[in-house]
Amino acid sequence: MGTETTFNIGVLAKATGTKxxxxxxxxxxxxxxxxxxxxxxxxAYGAAHLGRLSFIRRARDLxxxxxxxxxxxxxxxxxxxxxxxxxxIAREHLEEVDRKIAxxxxxxxxxxxxxxxxxxxxxxxxxxxxxxxxxxx
Amino acid sequence: MGTETTFNIGVLAKATGTKxxxxxxxxxxxxxxxxxxxxxxxxAYGAAHLGRLSFIRRARDLxxxxxxxxxxxxxxxxxxxxxxxxxxIAREHLEEVDRKIAxxxxxxxxxxxxxxxxxxxxxxxxxxxxxxxxxxx
DNA sequence: TATGGACCCTGTAGCCGCCACAGGGTCAAG
DNA sequence: CTTGACCCTGTGGCGGCTACAGGGTCCATA
Numbered sequence: 330m331g332t333e334t335t336f337n338i339g340v341l342a343k344a345t346g347t348k349x350x351x352x353x354x355x356x357x358x359x360x361x362x363x364x365x366x367x368x369x370x371x372x373a374y375g376a377a378h379l380g381r382l383s384f385i386r387r388a389r390d391l392x393x394x395x396x397x398x399x400x401x402x403x404x405x406x407x408x409x410x411x412x413x414x415x416x417x418i419a420r421e422h423l424e425e426v427d428r429k430i431a432x433x434x435x436x437x438x439x440x441x442x443x444x445x446x447x448x449x450x451x452x453x454x455x456x457x458x459x460x461x462x463x464x465x466x
Numbered sequence: 467m468g469t470e471t472t473f474n475i476g477v478l479a480k481a482t483g484t485k486x487x488x489x490x491x492x493x494x495x496x497x498x499x500x501x502x503x504x505x506x507x508x509x510a511y512g513a514a515h516l517g518r519l520s521f522i523r524r525a526r527d528l529x530x531x532x533x534x535x536x537x538x539x540x541x542x543x544x545x546x547x548x549x550x551x552x553x554x555i556a557r558e559h560l561e562e563v564d565r566k567i568a569x570x571x572x573x574x575x576x577x578x579x580x581x582x583x584x585x586x587x588x589x590x591x592x593x594x595x596x597x598x599x600x601x602x603x
Numbered sequence: 604t605a606t607g608g609a610c611c612c613t614g615t616a617g618c619c620g621c622c623a624c625a626g627g628g629t630c631a632a633g
Numbered sequence: 634c635t636t637g638a639c640c641c642t643g644t645g646g647c648g649g650c651t652a653c654a655g656g657g658t659c660c661a662t663a
Contacts, residue, residue, distance in 0.1 A: 339639065349640085350622060358620090369629050371640055380599065387598050391580075392573055395620070405595045412592035416584045419594055423577045430570045433563055436529050440560045443528075447553045455549035457556055458542045461524050462517065476610065486611085487651060495649090506658050508611055532649070 335365070335373035345382045352382065360385055360399060393422055472502070472510040482519045489519065497522055497532060497539070530559055 342349045355361040361382060364372045381402070388398045397418055404414055446456035479486045492498040498519060501509045518539070525535045534555055541551055583593035 337640075348622070351620080353641095354621060367629095369640080371629080384598050389620090391577060391598075392570075401595070401598070404589060405592075405599075408588065408590040410589050411586065412584065412589050412594065413586060415589070415592055415594050416581065416586065419577060419581050419584075423574065423581060426570055426574050426577060430567060430574065433529075433567045433570070437560065437563050437567065440528060440556060440563060444553065444556045444560060447549065447556075449548070449550060449553065451545065452541060452547050452549050452552070453545040455542075455552055457549065457552050458538070461521050461528075461538070462542075474611075485651075488649085490612095491650065504658095506611080508658075526649090 333375050335375050338372050338374065341374045341379060341382060344379060345386050347382065347386060355382070355385065358395065360395060360402070391422075392426060393418075397422065470512050472512050475509050475511065478511045478516060478519060481516060482523050484519065484523060492519070492522065495532065497536060528559075529563060530555075534559065 338349050338352055341347070342352055352361065356363055361378065364374045364378055367373050384402065384405075385398055388401060389395075393401070400418060401415060404410060404412070443457050443460050446460070448454070448456065452458060475486050475489055478484070479489055489498065493500055498515065501511050501515055504510050521539065521542075522535055525538060526532075530538070537555060538552060541547060541549075580594050580597050583597070585591070585593065589595060
């Protein structure tokens with residue numbers, strides 16, 4: 330019963346919706362531990378890797394940086410530690426997302442008014458170009 | 467009267483709120499034309515460069531990519547061309563911004579509910595970690 | 604006139620989060 | 634035994650800069 334089912338990188342890639350190169354890259358930057366190799370030097374992954382990579386991908390989808398994910402994974406392994414830090418990381422990230430949304434909305438308003446001014450004439454009198462230009466030359 | 471006032475890269479940088487390295491980089495990637503040089507091989511900028519760089523910076527602030535800006539600048543020089551393309555670029559960019567906002571808002575909702583579940587206990591029962599993990603192991 | 608410090612030059616390498624090769628090796632099916 | 638799908642390592646690229654290192658230039662001051 331010491332034999333666990335293992336699978337190749339391609340299988341892991343498909344199962345998690347990750348590109349093969351990305352998995353190898355996660356390994357290089359220390360997010361995913363280096364798996365055992367087969368006799369032919371192929372990476373042999375197990376269930377633990379699948380779980381970990383799924384975690385990583387889900388967190389990436391939620392916009393966490395690889396650094397944040399590294400921290401989350403570290404913490405996740407210390408089962409009896411308080412989860413304050415996890416909460417803090419998530420809150421910090423939420424604030425960042427809120428800032429980004431606000432920035433984009435401000436930008437959106439500016440863009441919108443820019444476009445609203447276009448009279449579809451010639452460049453010489455294009456309001457968009459004018460608005461971008463420094464001073465009414 | 468053939469003498470125009472020129473200035474060094476540092477002056478241009480300050481005037482436009484751009485880093486010196488960034489200006490040199492814009493030159494390398496062909497956004498800003500290479501200026502004349504002084505006898506000591508210093509870049510000597512004029513009013514035209516100032517205008518162009520201001521345009522670039524303003525467009526960057528509005529989130530246009532350097533490629534888009536390149537196109538806008540090209541078009542801006544053809545004074546008697548219709549400004550449809552300009553309008554199209556701006557609209558396309560607006561749509562992209564809208565998509566980004568929507569994505570971030572969806573993400574924000576997910577994050578928020580994640581955080582709302584945290585009971586500040588131990589990692590072993592942390593809802594955030596659980597939510598990120600693939601299956602309730 | 605010498606010197607110090609502020610500026611400028613080129614070139615290269617790094618950031619993030621991958622993606623896309625090139626140039627090989629491995630493995631299983633037919 | 635060949636074909637073709639997979640795997641390996643290593644390198645370079647994307648956007649949009651930023652940050653050096655290792656020099657040159659310029660101008661004011663002592």
